[in-house]
Amino acid sequence: MFLPLPANQLKAPIFQTDQRKVLELPTFRPEALRDPTVVGKALQFPKSENDILLAYGVPKSLVIEFRLLPKPYTVVRDVTLTILDQVSVARTKSSKNNRAVLSMSISYKLPIPILTKVSAGPAGCGKSVLLLQAVEHFVAKKWIVLYIPRALTLVNSSSHYIYDPRTRTYLQPDFSYELLRRFQQINKAALEKLKTTKAFVSDTAPVRVGAPLTRLIDVGIENKSLAPVALSALFEELSQQTEHPVLLAVDDFQALYRHTTLYRDPLFHGIKPYHMSLPRLLLEYASGKKVFQRGAVLGALSTAHTIFQLPLELREALGIPYDRPSGPYVRRKPEMVEYAKGLKNIPVPAQMQIDEAASLYEVWGQSHWLRTAPNDEGFLATYTQAAGNPREFVWKGLLQSYAL
Structure with a gap:
């Protein structure tokens, strides 16, 4: 499993980052999701004493991604709000009629x-991330x-x-x-x-x-x-x-x-x-x-x-x-x-929308993981190569030249 080296061991100039470029994003909280314009934007998962990511863990497909990034981020998708709205109905109702599965056909x-x-939902279309967002x-x-x-x-x-x-x-x-x-x-x-x-x-x-x-x-x-x-x-x-x-x-x-x-x-x-x-x-x-x-x-x-x-x-x-x-x-x-x-069955789109993928590209770009400076040509080439699939966009588009 990939583990980052301690910062005190990375003293060479190539490892020094410009602190002014460190990505700072809003926190993933209920009040932030009330604004419909949040769709397509990247948010960072909250860090608290009872950290869900540390307590319960995450699917293996997300472990390395969260360790590569300075903080665990997520992109709010249109289907995110759909899922949260459907589950929120159960706040005052029995779970008898509130049993759903994230899938896609x-x-x-x-x-x-x-x-x-x-x-039944191609690998990497984002079902696990959407479930984690709901949690x-x-x-x-x-x-x-x-x-x-x-x-x-x-x-x-x-x-x-x-x-x-x-x-x-x-x-x-x-x-x-x-x-x-x-x-x-x-x-x-x-x-x-x-x-x-x-x-x-x-x-x-x-x-x-x-x-x-x-x-x-x-x-x-x-x-x-x-x-x-x-x-x-x-x-x-x-x-x-x-x-x-x-x-x-x-x-x-x-x-x-x-x-x-x-x-x-x-x-x-x-x-x-x-x-x-x-x-x-x-x-x-x-x-x-x-x-x-x-x-x-x-x-x-x-x-x-x-x-x-x-x-x-x-x-x-x-x-x-x-x-x-x-x-x-x-x-x-x-x-x-x-x-x-x-x-x-709650269907999950097979592809990200353009604005959702752009936010993901920005997260990895400002986290210093792109081979070249972020630009429109690189983004569209990566999005096309991955056919809009979130996992393919990251691993076969942005990080394909890294041996992780």
Whole structure:
């Protein structure tokens, strides 16, 4: 992973920058987004004690970009305001009818009528960045926000798991522990005001009715083996309260709908996602089987992982055309069909608009990453080469000559 050298080791003249040219931009805050003219402008993510980027992390595709730049920036797109407006409706409503997924459909018919060439959102079109913008926005609006930037780590057999005969599911104590710790770091002020409505029964650390929700989280943090149960109890409490709206944001959303995870049971059979404690918990709220009294569920699809492609059941629920010949004789898993019901598709444009790309070009140019001085010819050449795709614009346009 790329890590910048400390500034005190960069004493050669070539590394000295003109401080007058350091890019200073407005902060990404709710009040800044009230002005419609903010569309197409670059803003910097706020730096605070409870920094979301440090607490929850970001998708791997964004890690290096944020480390290359002096500060993490983002460009407000027209679809940004659309997403925020749709989620904001859930401030006073149940999450039952406020479950959406950031995706995109492009289709054109081939000469053979039964075949259609489609894409469910080309890699790099900005779905992950838009989800991160929503998370930053609603944390600033004092929502309770749970953000999972890499959902595929829940199903790729990368963490410890144990079988629980009581629930007949496989618990993930390490991941549950980390999720509780980060969740408390971001939402501690709101959680301290909310009280438990049910007693948490435990031989080692019982929690009485009326205790702050932070006490419930502390149980899972102090005893990692209790973390999965504490996390489930926390979700149950959050689903009943009406003081604060709740946002559950999940990137790599399609990984939860894979027919089998990469985890194995004792017979070396692939374990179903709904037989794992954390994926099952997320699927129940994503499907509306469990709901927040006030809140929403927002996911983002990823096409960057070849073994975690968009499943047929989720594709049909979102109204995304098939990417291969299909029909009624192709098997659908009834469980996944149920978990995908009611999800809404929020389309993300495949290309940036000219003014959005210009702001991105300005950010990297004033951060001293361009090979030549910024100019209109260089910008249009880069934009054309990338076909307007945000990630291609940066990595294959602006930074193609750097070995990172």
